[in-house]
Each structure stands twice: as structure tokens, then as C-alpha cells.
Amino acid sequence: MLAHRFGHTRAPDIEAIQDVMEQTLIAANHFETARSYIVYREQHTRLRDHTRTWRNSASDPQ
Secondary structure, three states, X not given: OHHHHHOOOOOOOHHHHHHHHHXXXXXXXXXXXXXXXXXXXXXXXXXXXXXXXXXXXXXXXX
């Protein structure tokens, strides 16, 4: 599926693979699993952003 969608010339990034996973779960009528996966991704995005902000403020000498 990934080779069909992205071709053989480039590797998809993690976000693109996760998007395909969401679409596949929805297409297979696994709506609760898809929703849980979407929420999981959103939570981890916020966590990464928060960690990045914390690291940037901790390394800023001011």
C-alpha cells in the first residue's frame, strides 16, 4: 500500500505513514480504533511541542 501511494523513489516520512494508518483503519470500519489512534497522535504532538519549548527555554541564557 505504501509503495503504491508513495512510489518506489522516495520513502514516506513518519507522518505520512501514520496518515495512511488512520485512513486504513477508517476504511476498514475500525472507527473506535482510528479515533484512539488520532487522539494518541494528538497527545504525542502536544507532548513533543511542550518538550521542545521546555528545552528551548532551558537552553536560552537570557
